[in-house]
Amino acid sequence: MAAQLLDGKATAAAIRRELADRVAKLTATTGWQPGLGTVLVGDDPGSHAYVAGKHRDCAQVGVASLRRELPDDATQEQVEDIVDELNADPACTGYIVQLPLPRHLDAGAVLERMDPAKDADGLHPVNLGRLVLGVEAPLPCTPRGIVELLRRYEVPLAGARVCVIGRGITVGRPLGLLLTRRSENATVTLCHTGTKGLAWHVREADIVVAAAGSPGLITKDMLRPGAAVLDVGITRTDHGPAGDVHPGAATVAGWLAPMPGGVGPMTRAMLLANVVEAAERNANTV
Numbered sequence: 001m002a003a004q005l006l007d008g009k010a011t012a013a014a015i016r017r018e019l020a021d022r023v024a025k026l027t028a029t030t031g032w033q034p035g036l037g038t039v040l041v042g043d044d045p046g047s048h049a050y051v052a053g054k055h056r057d058c059a060q061v062g063v064a065s066l067r068r069e070l071p072d073d074a075t076q077e078q079v080e081d082i083v084d085e086l087n088a089d090p091a092c093t094g095y096i097v098q099l100p101l102p103r104h105l106d107a108g109a110v111l112e113r114m115d116p117a118k119d120a121d122g123l124h125p126v127n128l129g130r131l132v133l134g135v136e137a138p139l140p141c142t143p144r145g146i147v148e149l150l151r152r153y154e155v156p157l158a159g160a161r162v163c164v165i166g167r168g169i170t171v172g173r174p175l176g177l178l179l180t181r182r183s184e185n186a187t188v189t190l191c192h193t194g195t196k197g198l199a200w201h202v203r204e205a206d207i208v209v210a211a212a213g214s215p216g217l218i219t220k221d222m223l224r225p226g227a228a229v230l231d232v233g234i235t236r237t238d239h240g241p242a243g244d245v246h247p248g249a250a251t252v253a254g255w256l257a258p259m260p261g262g263v264g265p266m267t268r269a270m271l272l273a274n275v276v277e278a279a280e281r282n283a284n285t286v
């Protein structure tokens with residue numbers, strides 16, 4: 001039997017409608033409009049497409065857009081000047097620095113310079129630290145999107161064995177922290193390029209999250225029948241974007257979040273959720 005689709009596109013559209021109602025209410029009661037800033041450096045086509053998508057989403061839910069762009073050869077100082085400017089701009093509720101930055105830039109220093117209260121991506125060291133401590137903070141968008149997608153499709157998480165493949169800061173590392181909170185109560189194995197016996201770890205899992213950036217890495221023979229499989233990998237190939245999960249996996253999995261149409265749209269929706277929540281928090285503190 002084919003896997004049930006974890007439809008991130010439809011779920012994200014539903015979340016945007018919910019957020020649009022909240023923004024309308026907030027703007028009507030306070031007269032403020034939340035604003036999302038984006039900092040985009042360089043000419044990576046994927047990054048340009050993602051940032052454009054984020055601003056289309058803003059327009060749909062009534063969030064103002066603040067777009068900042070720099071060329072590929074921008075200096076660390078130029079990027080940090082924009083960070084300082086957005087930190088100080090009252091029209092900017094929250095913002096993101098689109099990753100990856102060009103290799104000559106120090107992404108860690110840029111993220112650290114952001115005001116943690118305006119970190120719409122939950123990637124500032126203070127906010128990642130809060131996640132470790134279990135203190136409320138904006139959550140990284142892709143991990144939050146994965147948990148929200150599983151929740152809305154009622155995929156059981158409590159006690160589930162989850163195998164996450166990939167240890168990057170935008171997905172794998174924070175996802176392990178999120179899923180092991182008491183509210184989720186999953187048991188996580190975090191695999192990476194140094195993992196021995198990857199297939200064994202995958203086969204043990206009730207839920208598999210593939211975020212390695214290695215096309216077709218997860219094949220149907222590696223999966224426990226009925227497992228939920230979420231494809232987060234995107235690799236540009238001559239034949240178009242490829243995910244980490246081989247298409248044949250759909251015949252063994254119980255649920256499947258494909259690429260495209262699964263986790264990616266949820267990432268964008270969770271960014272808006274982080275901005276709207278920050279705006280609501282601000283409204284309640286003045």
Ligand SMILES: Nc1nc2c(c(=O)[nH]1)N[C@@H](CN(C=O)c1ccc(C(=O)N[C@@H](CCC(=O)O)C(=O)O)cc1)CN2
Binds near residue numbers: 096241265
């Ligand atoms: N500052 C950040 N940088 C990056 C993040 C992030 O969360 N914050 N994540 C990714 C890129 N990303 C958002 O920024 C992102 C990636 C993919 C999608 C998406 O909708 N993907 C589509 C497929 C699109 C394609 O073909 O490329 C899908 O899965 O349906 C949205 C957002 C790295 N950088």
